[in-house]
Amino acid sequence: MSAHFGRRLRKSAVNTTVAAVAVAALAASQAPEVVAGAAQDRQSADTPAAAPEAGSTTGGATGNSPYYTDLPPLNSPSPVPSSGVTPIPGTGTTGTGTVSESGIPATVLDAYKKAALALAGDKPGCHLPWELLAAIGKVESGHASGGNVAADGTTITPILGPALNGVGFAHISDTDGGAYDGDSTYDRAVGPMQFIPSTWAWAGRDANGDGKADPNNVYDAALAAAHYLCRNNWDMSTSSGLRSAILSYNNSTAYYNTVTSWLEYYRKGVHGIPDGTGTVPGERGGTGTGTGTGAGGGPKTTPPRTTPPKTPGKPSPPATPPKPTPPSTPPATPPAQTPTDTVRRLENAGTGALTAQAGDTFTQKLAARAETAAGKAVAKVRVRFLIVGDTDASFTGGEKLATVTTDAKGVATAPALQAGETAGSFTVRALVVGRAVDPVDFKATVTARSADLLARLGDALLSVVAGGEFADRVEVKATSKGAAAGKVAATATLVAGAGSTTVNDKGPYFKDAAGNPVRSLTGLVTDADGTLKLPKLYADGTAGTFVLRITTTGGAALTVTLTVTAAPTATPEPEPSGSSSESPAPTGSTEASPSAS
Structure with missing residues (x-):
């Protein structure tokens, strides 16, 4: 091992x-x-x-x-x-296979x-x-x-x-x-x-x-x-x-x-x-068992002391009290206690609710405090903040983690937390590096991008003859608190009438990828400037006034009136003047004469 x-x-x-x-x-x-x-x-x-x-x-x-x-x-x-027995640079050896x-x-x-x-x-x-x-x-x-x-x-x-x-x-x-x-x-x-x-x-x-x-x-x-x-x-x-x-x-x-x-x-x-044939550095020390001093190798042993045999015929010298033998190696001094060793708990250092809209930076900073058992702050301790869960949120620089050293008050403050585009909740976990104490979990929530106002761009009348296609496409702008609301989800629905949410079954329509009529579009998203340009609209054979309703996440809504006029009715062509219902007799025809009496 x-x-x-x-x-x-x-x-x-x-x-x-x-x-x-x-x-x-x-x-x-x-x-x-x-x-x-x-x-x-x-x-x-x-x-x-x-x-x-x-x-x-x-x-x-x-x-x-x-x-x-x-x-x-x-x-x-x-x-x-090289093949054969040519010396190969870096080995100092020769022979096949080196x-x-x-x-x-x-x-x-x-x-x-x-x-x-x-x-x-x-x-x-x-x-x-x-x-x-x-x-x-x-x-x-x-x-x-x-x-x-x-x-x-x-x-x-x-x-x-x-x-x-x-x-x-x-x-x-x-x-x-x-x-x-x-x-x-x-x-x-x-x-x-x-x-x-x-x-x-x-x-x-x-x-x-x-x-x-x-x-x-x-x-x-x-x-x-x-x-x-x-x-x-x-x-x-x-x-x-x-x-x-x-x-x-x-x-x-x-x-x-x-x-x-x-x-x-x-x-x-x-x-x-081939695997298993690579060179490994020559001198082998530091077995990795942890029982030695490190780079010098494994534990050291002292051979037992041997007593030489006594010479026959000579009296033994008088016994003298044995002198204590000092240990050959002084006992190892335990390492000095580090600040990390004194930490007994990690606490939330005042971080409140963490909420941000997709794409925004969280205004609250994440902070954790390292403390001793007596509640005293511990400085110079490394605290790691780790984003956990299915989220694309990140710290500054796009990383999922950040390691920060506690200050004199024992507080470690994480870099700014940036919300991604995925709405939902996730956890940021703070833990002490090198010390097994309970972590601190911060709950964070990302809300979807939203708009509070929609306005139509352009004022051209949207009118078409039944069976035709509208010349102009509908284009709108979404804003939130007066600023452009980019990347906001939207829907466009042709409804039965003003104030209705029911999808109409006749009148204007969009086309899907196969060219089939559809009257409700989902999955629309405004661009970075908050604008949204809808696909081209077409009209069936039904004349009248119709309503297009556009909504966004956040509650912004806009209705657009569409007019479809009836196609003109065809009139019959008049007959030529001086015509007679009787047909003239064929030229050169003869009539029968009465017979002579």
């Missing part, structure tokens, strides 16, 4: 310098932006250039767990593994590429390269322990980091009851991308469509890492955006230098290799 961590980072000047030198060695031909970022990083090692943003966590996705610090070879990778450091297990490589492709559609402004996911996957788990995954991408052996018990690592008490990491006392980083449970709880994604978000599945983990890196609208095509995103994953300059070294290495060419 334990994972192997090779040459894990101890935050020391030595490792930081080695990583920085390697980046400099790659600079001439590989990484113009990385060099710019690295120069900034060396100014203040292990500290971001700016304070963490509202959506970040101080310990990053991994809780600043240890990671592989191996650097890539300084020579360019071989894009395709692969270079640029070989990434096929399933793991597929997961990185699919995650980046998904982000290109969801958040194109992030410009996330799949090679960044590969670089992080390399330093976090050696590409899932060299591609030791099943066909669906799930690790065959769970990959667990050491217990984050504050001894050599961060102190993060259990947040998941051991559901992800099997540890009900402390949290551990889990899976190929080494998410701590408290981060996975909101960042986890189901990428392989099996109905669950599993940190031990490389497809799920890679997609979660992609969304995590892009959650604050950082642009990975810029050095500042790239640096901010990587440091948010693990807040260490040495980590940044190591990841960017692999990023630039992979950008020069990679190839897929």
